Amino acid sequence: MSIESDSNREQISEPFSEPFSERASTLQDGIALCLSGGGYRAMLFHVGALLRLNELGILKQIDLISSVSGGSITAGVLGMNWSKLAFDCHGRATGMERLLVEPIMRLASTTIDRRAILLGLSFRASVSVRIARCYRSLFGQSTLQDLPDESIAPRFVINATSVQTGSLVRMSRSYLADYRVGLIHHPDVLLSQAVGASSAFPPFLSPATIELNPEDFDPGTAGDLFCPPFNQRMVLTDGGVYDNLGLETAWKNYSTVLVSDGGGKMQPHERPAANWAFHSKRILDVIDNQVRSLRKRQLLDSYRSCQREGTYWGIGSNTHNERLPDALPAPDDLTVAIAATPTRLKKLPESHQQRIINWGYAASDAAIRSRVSERVADDSPPPRFPYAIGLG
Incomplete structure (x- = not known):
């Protein structure tokens, strides 16, 4: 959330350069919201941010919500239920507790990764298939076509990330696309499957697969790999492997970019595991940490140089840096403890879930009111946290 000054730091004017995307020739004067990965921790942190964005009247103004991994769980639930939200004349929705908070907290009260891994190793069904089945408790038989009408909603x-092509794969109501393969209009992929692919973190939860019909592709979008098996089956891994903040599509199209980062801070290990599985995970954590740091640096540089408007808040942020006198209290020792929540799809006590939601609420409030207050209809400070437990 704070923006450190460093005159010697390299400035990167165009951090994302993938050839195929729905890239606009000029930036749209709209708002994009990016929801990062980070397991249940990020999923709940984003819930708190969305609650505050709704109170500030910004949620209704958002044109694009781009998500990866744990952020896709939250985005999927919000998107599936968007049409059921009732917005008042101030752009604030009622029903967020019932339609977003309660289903997310129910999921966070269940461990799904350990059981999926054990069953996936023991039986023929893959781990990712088991995870997708668990997500059906949230999404049922809803598909990407149950996301809201994009002409009147975000x-x-x-x-997700293609293991085959190394490219970002985007899944929405309008399209499913890998620029090296092509684009399918109005895909009917199950939301549980799409979210499962987006959150298939390697090595244990990856890969996920989506079966395709080559005849469904728009011939005018065929890429250099529009051929079997690429146009018959997608083999995917966690979206955060390619873009762990969900920035790619947002950056290329919108003038205002808001980023909610629930990714944890990598901790030092005196004796890293030597077995291949856990050592591989540690290596992936190192890579993720470096890529996340680079993306964040590029994002903050774009704010400084006025290439983009917007703001960033993270689970490791320090709201004291915003110099907002009426910010909700967020002592460093408490926020550091929340940020240390493991990146898992593992059951969390209700009290800890509430703390994470409260921190997402407070962090987003401080960032928005100090950096993009012109977007806010009423910038009055929140009187309290969503939950009385606060951050402690």
Whole structure:
């Protein structure tokens, strides 16, 4: 959330350069919201941010919600239920507790990764298939076509990474696309499957697969890999492997970019595991940490140089840096403890879930009111946290 000054730091004017995307020739004067990965921790942190964005009247103004991994769970639930929200004349929705908070907290009260891994190793069904089945408790038989009409609501883009092409795969109501293969209009992929692919973190939860019909592709979008098996089956891994903040589509199209980052801070290990599985995970954590740091640096540089408007808040942020006298209290020792929540799809006590939601609420409030207050209809400070437990 704070923006450190460093005159010697390299400035990167165009951090994202993938050839195929729905890239606009000029930036749209709209708002994009990016929801990062980070397991249940990020999923709940984003819930708190969305609650505050709704109170500030910004949620209704958002044109695009781009998500990866744990952020895609939250985005998927919000998108599936968007049409059921009732917005008042101030752009504030009622029903957020019932339609977003309660289903997310129910999921966070269940461990799904350990059981999926054990069953996936023991039986023929893959781990990712088991995870997708668990997500059906949230999404049922809803598909990408159950996301809201993009002419009157935000476009929800769920991102995954292709293990085959190394590219970002975007899944929305309008399209499913890999620029090296092509684009399918109005895909009927199950939301549980799309979110499962977006959150298929390697090595244990990856890969996920989506079966395709080559005849469904728009011939005018065929890429250099429009051929079997690429146009018959997508083999996917966590969206955060390619873009762990969900920035790609947002950056290329919108003038205002808001980023909610629930990714944890990598901790030092004196004796890293030597077995291949856990050592591989540690290596992936190192890579993720470096890529996340680079993306964040590029994003903050774009704010400084006025290439983009917007703001960033993270689970590791320090709201004291915003110099907002009426910010909700967020002592460093308490926020550091929340940020240390493991990146898992593992049951969390209700009290801890509430703390994470409260922190997402407070962090987003401080960032929005100090950096993009012109977008806010009423910038009055929140009187309290959503939950009385606060951050402690």
